[in-house]
Each structure stands twice: as structure tokens, then as C-alpha cells.
Amino acid sequence: MVKIFINPGHAPNGKPDPGASNPNTGLRECDVALAVGNMVAEYLQNVGYEVQVLQSNSLSEICDAANSWPADLFISIHCNAFNTAAKGTETCVFSSFGARLEYASPCSKKLGEYIQSQIVKSLGTVDRGLKPRTPGVNGLYVLTNTDMPAVLSELAFIDNDEDAALLTNHQDDFAAAIARGVTDWLSF
Numbered sequence: 001m002v003k004i005f006i007n008p009g010h011a012p013n014g015k016p017d018p019g020a021s022n023p024n025t026g027l028r029e030c031d032v033a034l035a036v037g038n039m040v041a042e043y044l045q046n047v048g049y050e051v052q053v054l055q056s057n058s059l060s061e062i063c064d065a066a067n068s069w070p071a072d073l074f075i076s077i078h079c080n081a082f083n084t085a086a087k088g089t090e091t092c093v094f095s096s097f098g099a100r101l102e103y104a105s106p107c108s109k110k111l112g113e114y115i116q117s118q119i120v121k122s123l124g125t126v127d128r129g130l131k132p133r134t135p136g137v138n139g140l141y142v143l144t145n146t147d148m149p150a151v152l153s154e155l156a157f158i159d160n161d162e163d164a165a166l167l168t169n170h171q172d173d174f175a176a177a178i179a180r181g182v183t184d185w186l187s188f
């Protein structure tokens with residue numbers, strides 16, 4: 001049975017770390033990530049996969065849980081934030097060096113491509129593409145320290161009002177898109 005680990009970003013109920021937020025509505029990244037993560041889990045359980053969801057302030061606890069299970073694939077769910085004007089979806093994947101996409105692990109890259117394209121297609125967000133993340137350059141702990149194909153999805157920009165409206169009103173569409181990306185990858 002395929003085992004899928006889902007990590008909604010930041011700390012449960014924002015304590016101590018809520019992640020980014022929208023300056024106008026107060027919408028918090030930790031809450032969006034958890035809601036979407038739980039919905040992804042439900043979709044994937046419904047089609048027969050085993051799913052674990054863990055949101056924790058301890059990144060090592062998250063990676064240990066995924067590695068010791070062991071999960072077959074790992075998805076971390078986040079929202080981006082920059083200057084309130086930037087918007088769109090991007091998916092981060094581990095890359096062994098140089099922060100170049102051609103050095104990304106092929107399995108993670110393929111998984112990232114499927115999830116990225118499903119989100120962009122169904123939500124109509126700006127396609128910012130896959131972002132390579134390399135330890136020592138711009139690495140992400142959960143991508144560097146998990147043993148299985150892993151991606152970190154930045155659903156949209158929570159500090160941009162247009163994207164934040166999607167993150168408020170279309171959480172189920174984000175979740176369904178991620179779940180379809182996973183099933184695309186598993187049937188690939």
C-alpha cells in the first residue's frame with residue numbers, strides 16, 4: 001500500500017509560528033496549510049492510499065516521522081509571501097547542487113511537475129514553475145532531510161489579496177489538485 005506523508009507548514013494553531021499572513025484579512029498560512037493538508041489526506045485515503053498528516057514546529061520530528069514510517073512520498077504544504085504584489089504557485093524540489101533544476105532528483109521533479117500543473121490548471125494561478133532548492137544555497141530542511149521523493153508546494157501568495165481570496169474560498173480545489181498530482185505521479 002502506498003504511504004503518503006503530508007506536512008502542513010508551520011506550527012499547529014500558529015504557536016509559536018503561524019508562517020506568513022495576509023495584512024488585510026489576517027488569514028494565516030498555518031491554518032490554510034492544515035485545512036488543505038487534511039483535505040488532501042481525505043482525497044488520497046478515499047482512493048485507497050495510507051496517509052499521515054503531521055504539522056509540527058519541529059522540522060526534525062517531521063522528517064523522522066516520514067523516514068521511519070517510511071513514507072513513499074512526502075508533500076509539504078505552504079503559502080508564499082513577498083511584497084503583496086507577487087502572486088502565483090511554485091513547487092520546490094530538492095536539487096543536489098548548484099540550485100539548478102537539472103540537478104533535481106528526477107522522481108521529486110516529476111512529482112513536483114504534476115502537482116504544479118494540476119494546481120495552475122484548476123485554480124488559474126500564475127505558473128511560477130519548479131524551484132530547485134540546494135543545501136547550503138537555498139535548501140529547505142524538509143526536502144534535504146527526507147529519504148523519499150519530496151516536494152514543497154507553495155500554493156499561492158497569502159499576502160496578495162487576489163491569491164488570498166483563492167486560499168480562502170478554494171481550499172478544496174487546491175487539495176483536489178494536489179491529490180490529482182499525486183495520483184498522476186503514482187500512475188506514471
Ligand SMILES: [Zn+2]
Pocket residue numbers: 009010019020029078079
Ligand atoms: Zn511557509
